[in-house]
Amino acid sequence: MEVDRSEGIIRVLDPVTADKIAAGEVIERPMSVVKELIENALDAAATEITIELQEGGKRLVRVTDNGIGMSPSDAVLCLQRHATSKIKSADDLFSIRTLGFRGEALPSMASVSYTEIITRRPQDEFGTKVICAGGTIKEVHEVGAPPGTSVTVRDLFFNLPARKKFLRTAQTELGHITEVVNRFAISHPEVDTTLMHNDRVIFRCPKTDRLTDVVLTVFGRDAAEQSLHMSGSSGPYSIYGLVSKPTYTKANRSAQLFYVNRRFVRNRHFFHAIDEAYRGMLAQGRFPMVICFVDVDPRLVDVNVHPTKMEVKFAQEWEVHNLILSVIKEALASSPVAGGGRNIVAGVVGNIERPNFAVSAPTTGSRRPARTDFEEFHAALAQKMRYGSETEISASAPEAVIIQTEQPGELSDILAEAQVLGQVRNTYIVLQCTQGILIIDQHVAHERIVYDELASVDRKVHVQRLAIPLTLDLPKREALVVEHKVEDLKALGFDIEPFGKDTFVIRSVPALIAGKNYEQVLRDLIEELTELTVSRRLLVHREALITATACKMAIKAGDRLSTEEMVKLVSDLRRTSNPYLCPHGRPIIVCLSNRDIDKMFGRT
Ligand SMILES: Nc1ncnc2c1ncn2[C@@H]1O[C@H](COP(=O)(O)OP(=O)(O)O)[C@@H](O)[C@H]1O
Ligand SMILES: [Mg+2]
Incomplete structure (x- = not known):
């Protein structure tokens, strides 16, 4: 069939449709x-995309692709407002499968720069070159060119000095750009992506079919190795992606990425679902990595709600929320460190081969070598996300490594048959089991037990009435905090009542600490609550209160325990929601498997 070489595919939208576009x-x-x-x-x-920048993109941005290209007439038409090949009528707005659809990007950037x-x-035999300055087409001619498209945008806002003034340093602008390039690399692993700044390659993500490969390039080895695959579906929605074990966290949400039909979007339901799923597993102010893709019939999601196309509306917001929540929980439950998993256990032994967390089925494909000069890239990213400078693992947590033991089993079964050998440094309980040796941190184990008891919804707090009520005089700022928290403290088992002028009487305390120095526990707790309240400038919510209480009530490192106490602690731990991690996200149990012990002694 003869192809009409001049014909294009771009149409200018009719005014009615154009009007409907956000x-x-x-x-x-x-x-x-x-x-x-x-x-x-x-x-x-395109399957190959190169992004070239000069001065953080302020002087030059060039994006070159090997895609379908444009006909000579389209190369000119694409610079007109509302000229697009992606939708034809307003109806198409309800079933968008492409990333663009407004026909506004090229004309917008062309009007504020020198665009080529x-x-x-x-x-086609020849390519087309179009030169445009401040929105006016200056030149159109035939050129020799490889198949695909290259768009160069120079001197952004050269004709709008007021706007130009708002651009930041090259480093800051580069930071924003690396973040965007990252997001695309993650959503389109099948595309070869290269980012160059001032003629140096600063980021390269070769094509791959494994999401973990991209995570390795973008977030680093720890993130890739500590990630778990997730997937699931409900009604018209299907989701898949990667979540990190609670042992990999960041100081902000920069590793929480949400995509709908492979479009990156922001969505508060997504963050809410993550927080719910990891509740009680993370230290305050730490955020896990969650990369989540939702696929859905485009008719059930509206992307035309915001000019940057970064927000979407689902037909059923809560269904999506609940699906994400349950799928993340399921992924975490399958992980030994994160929650009742199949394969025991978290270990902290150094030189163990790490398992391969392939997401998709293993392929013969290339393991991508991540070797470019990433320094500049990471520096830029660090600036944007305070990435790299922060500790990736919560400060107090040792690096937990998963050991696949030869006999996988449920941790609670293992704990049931494990035998207490004794206490080491009044801090750790040592047990033996068929798989090897278990070491339990008594404080964090007890913290988990107390936390679960306090946090359970249908709980009845066991309280102990004090024969002689305790009177507490508190410094002013602590008294103020306690006054606000009287009801919450009651719910935790402290029957506390204001007694005028910064004084409180306590008539009963939680049975858990009745035999101990409960006054000290309560004073420590109040002090911590006050710290939290002051440092965060808000009243501590229930979750944080429970975590703090559990920590204060729990037996301490250094407390001597009798054998009966240790046995009881282990059996209580068995019944908790997560015997692997304390509510702050620290590991409770480590295991030295028989194999590891034999290996250390050269017996393998
Ligand atoms: N890299 C490219 N390769 C092929 N065609 C392109 C490319 N960039 C833009 N176009 C064409 O120009 C049109 C206008 O682009 P744009 O202004 O970004 O609007 P939109 O993407 O919303 O359609 C697109 O619909 C497409 O047909
Ligand atoms: Mg576009």
């Missing part, structure tokens, strides 16, 4: 240029 600022900074150009390249079915487009369709 209008607004598309180009805000170099990062927005990069984002829109990468989206265009992906919509053009070089493009060629594979079937």
Whole structure:
């Protein structure tokens, strides 16, 4: 069939359709240029994308792809507002499968920069070059060019000095761009992505079919090795992705990425579901990595709610929330460190081969070598996300390594048959079991037990009435906090009542600490609550209160325990929701498997 070589596919939307499009600022900074150009390249079915930048993109952004290219007429038409090949009518807005659809990005960036487009369709003999300054087309001519498209945007906002003033340093702009490039690398692992800054390659993500490979490149080895695969579906929604074990966390949400039909979006239900799923497993202010893809019929999701296309509305918001929640929980439950898993146990022994956490079925494909000059990339990212400088694992947690034992089994079964050998340094309980030797940190184990008791919904707190009520005089700022928390403290088993002028009477205490120095426990707890309240400038919510209480009530490192006490502790631990991690996210049990012990003695 003869192809009409001049014919294009771009149409200018009719005014009615154009009106229905959420209008607004598309180009805000170099990062927005990069984002829109990468989206265009992906919509053009590119498998290789190169992003070149000068001065954090302020001087130059060039995105080159090997996609379908444009006809000579389209190369000109694409610069008109509302000119797009992706939708034809308002109806199409309800079933968008492409990343772009407004026909606004190219004209917007062209009007505030010097823009040059070089493009060629594979079937054409010659390519087309279009040169445009501040929105006016200056030149169009035929050029020799490889198949695909290259768009160069120079001197962004050269004609809008007021806007240009708001651009930040090259380093900061580069930080924003690396974040965007990361997100695309994660959602499109099948695309070869290269990012260059001032003529140096600073990030390279070769194509792969494994999400873990990209995670390795983007977030590093720890993240990749501590990630778990998740997937599930409900009604029209299906989700898949990776979550980190609670032992891998970050100081912010920068590793929590949510995609709908492979479009990156922000969605508060997503964050809420994550927080719920990890509840009680993480230290305050730590955030796990969660990369979640939702696939759904495009008719059930509206992407036309915001100009940057970063927000979406689902037909059933809560169904999606609940699905994410249950799928993350399931993934965590399958992990030995994270919750009742199949394979015991977290170990802290150094030189153990680490298991391979392939997400998809193992392939013969290449293990991507992540060797480029990432320093600049990570420095830029660090600036943006305070990434790299932070400790990846919660400060107090040793690096937990998963050991696949020869005899996998449920941890609670293992604990049931394990035999207490004794206490070491009044801090650790040592047990033996068929699989090897278990070491339990008595404080965190007890913390978990107390936490579960206090946090359970249907709990009845066992309280002990004091024969002689205790009177507490508190410093002013502590008294103020306690006054606000009287009801919550009652719920935890402290019957506490204001007694005028910063004084309180306590008539009963939780039975758990009745025999101990409960006054000290309560004073410590109040002090901590006050600290939390003051440092966070808000009243501590129930979850944090329970975590703090559990910590204060728990037996301490250094407390001597009788054999009966140790046996009781182990059997109580068995029945908890998560015998692997304390509510702060520290490991409770480590295991030296028989195999490891034999190996250490050269008996293998
Ligand atoms: N890299 C590219 N390869 C092929 N065609 C492109 C490319 N970039 C843009 N186009 C064409 O130009 C049109 C306008 O692009 P744009 O202004 O970003 O709007 P939209 O992506 O919303 O359609 C697109 O619909 C597409 O047909
Ligand atoms: Mg576009």
